[in-house]
Amino acid sequence: MTLFLQLGFQGIALGLVYGLIALGFVIMFKGSHTFNFAHGQFVAIGAYVVLVLLPRMPYVLAFIGAVAITVGLALVVERLLIRGLIGRSVTVVVLATLGISTMLHNAVLMVWGVGSHDSVGPVGAGTTKVGSVVLPNSALATVAVSVVVLAAVAWFFQRTRHGLALRATASSQEAALAQGIDVGRMFALSWALAAFLAVTASIFLASFPRVVSPSIGDLALIAIPAIVIGGMDSLMGAVVGGLVVGLTQVLGSNYLSDIGGGRLHEVLPYVLMLLVLLVRPYGLFGSRSIERV
Amino acid sequence: MSAALFEVEDLTLSFAGVRALDGVDFTIDEGELFAVIGPNGAGKSTLFNCISGIYRPESGSIKFGGRQLLGSAPHRIASAGIARTFQNVDVFPAMTVEECLLLARHQHLRSGPVASMVRWGRSAREERAALRKVTEVADRLGLGGLLQSTVGTLPHGIQKRVELARSLCMEPRLLLLDEPVAGMNHEETAEMAATLSEVNSDLGVTMLLVEHDMSMVMGISHRVCVLDFGRRIALDTPANVVRDEAVIDAYLGGAL
Structure with missing residues (x-):
């Protein structure tokens, strides 16, 4: 039971990180109808920028610097490369983001090489004992920060005028324009928000395992089954989907380690994703109309 | 000439060679409830979309408070003080x-x-x-x-x-209404007409109403502009429009 609780907490922590990344995908998808395959590279770049800044300044400043740089990059990519494609077929936009992803990935390799570096998590390797359960401090920090960030995002969408304007743009661009909302700025805002979530996720993703390497960008693509499970257009679904994937991976890696050479947990999220696609194509929380896209 | 709040001049737009709007002119005064009517394909929706910045006409001008609107993005037109509703509710x-x-x-x-x-x-x-x-x-x-x-x-x-x-x-200083009673029953139509009339007189909101429902338009509008095949065939008070030969012949047929 103790082991289960420990693993469960780890799974929730990892799941929340996936949830933050998945949420970014969904916000961009809803805001600008773009499925951005380059989002994983924003996660990687965020982690590397923290890595570079960390020796020169306090942690909070390094994080803020990484957010500023990654958000700036996302805004440039959206404005110069994506904006002009909005309204074109989904395939065109997806292929463009795949191209951008490859470019960014190689840029990371050129600048920082293929090697891996130490974790950029905000807390060290210590553990905290709660009853008989031993919890890593990194997982505790992940859960605490993720919950605060997710609550802030929920507040933003439910209670602020920019959040409302983003929801309006996602619902109907024509009606949003008629309210005087600059839809182009809303596309930019959705990308900026997604990039902020990517950097937040990146500092914690680097705690599972505790390294920063170019493969972080690919690791972030595990958010895709999370989104499909939760529903492409549901913010809530992204977080729940992330939790499902995180728990599946952590529990699977332990309890199913005798099967398939211990690699089964890497496949399980995709198996779940395919099952959901077969039974409920719009995901657990998605709106039904999404299946027509 | 006194400056009207809203001026449409010589508006022309073709789709695949068909003139959807052909030299349409009218002005709307501050506080007026102005209606545009016409059968399907008369150019009402095209006119509406030109005003709200969705279509770009080939020639002509649309001025609001003396300022040229053509070429402005839809959200700028909205911010300038022109609100609109949609034919198929877009809430x-x-x-x-x-x-x-x-x-x-x-x-x-x-x-x-x-x-x-x-x-x-x-x-x-x-x-x-x-x-x-x-x-x-x-x-x-x-x-x-x-x-x-x-x-x-x-x-x-x-x-x-x-x-x-x-x-x-x-x-808004001008409210564009695209068929506000489309799909409503008699009771709802009467209520909406009363509301529009009240908003116009109590709040002083200038309105441009595009509508199918004749009795509703005739009941509340100050002036009516009739379009047919993209051309303006009449522009007068409701009482005069229903008696207009051109309107009866070209559009209303024997219905009135």
């Missing part, structure tokens, strides 16, 4: 009525994305003022009790009313 179905109306205050608010998350100082004052306006408009349109309802769950007639309320929350 935000997943929002509550209150959220939907608050959104119309967006362009009047100044606080940035981060400041609006922290309700403090100006952003808090702005939000309170916006909420007051929303409540006032909702009460006027009989939506006061529905502020917390989800728009998508309300009946069609009420959604049309929400859409009207949303456009009024923008405090």
Whole structure:
């Protein structure tokens, strides 16, 4: 039971990180109808920028610097490369983001090489004992920060005028324009928000395992089954989907380690994703109309 | 010549060689309730889309308060003080009525994305003022009790009313109404006509109404412009328009 609780907490922590990344995908998808395959590279770049800044300044400043740089990059990519494609077929936009992803990935390799570096998590390797359960401090920090960030995002969408304007743009661009909302700025805002979530996720993703390497960008693509499970257009679904994937991976890696050479947990999220696609194509929380896209 | 609030001059636009609008002219005075009618394909919707910045006409001009509107992006036209409703209601179905109306205050608010998350100082004052306006408009349109309802769950007639309320929350100087009673039954139509008339006279909102429903238009409009095949065939008071030979021949047929 103790082991289960420990693993469960780890799974929730990892799941929340996936949830933050998945949420970014969904916000961009809803805001600008773009499925951005380059989002994983924003996660990687965020982690590397923290890595570079960390020796020169306090942690909070390094994080803020990484957010500023990654958000700036996302805004440039959206404005110069994506904006002009909005309204074109989904395939065109997806292929463009795949191209951008490859470019960014190689840029990371050129600048920082293929090697891996130490974790950029905000807390060290210590553990905290709660009853008989031993919890890593990194997982505790992940859960605490993720919950605060997710609550802030929920507040933003439910209670602020920019959040409302983003929801309006996602619902109907024509009606949003008629309210005087600059839809182009809303596309930019959705990308900026997604990039902020990517950097937040990146500092914690680097705690599972505790390294920063170019493969972080690919690791972030595990958010895709999370989104499909939760529903492409549901913010809530992204977080729940992330939790499902995180728990599946952590529990699977332990309890199913005798099967398939211990690699089964890497496949399980995709198996779940395919099952959901077969039974409920719009995901657990998605709106039904999404299946027509 | 006194400066009208809204001036359309020689507006022309063709689609695949067909003239959807052919030299259309009219002016609307401050406070007027002005209607544009015509059969299907007369060019009403095209005219509407030119004014709201969705279509770009080939020639002509559209001036609002003396300023040229052509070439402005739709959201700039809205911010300039022109609100609109849609023929097939375009509300935000997943929002509550209150959220939907608050959104119309967006362009009047100044606080940035981060400041609006922290309700403090100006952003808090702005939000309170916006909420007051929303409540006032909702009460006027009989939506006061529905502020917390989800728009998508309300009946069609009420959604049309929400859409009207949303456009009024923008405090527009000109309100464009695209078939405000489309799909409504007699009772709802009469109610909507009364509301529009009341909003026009009490709040002094200038209105441009595009409509199919003849009796409704004739009952509330100050002046009526009749389009047929993209051309203006009449522009007069409702009483004179129904007697106009050209209108009866070319468009109303023997119906009146």
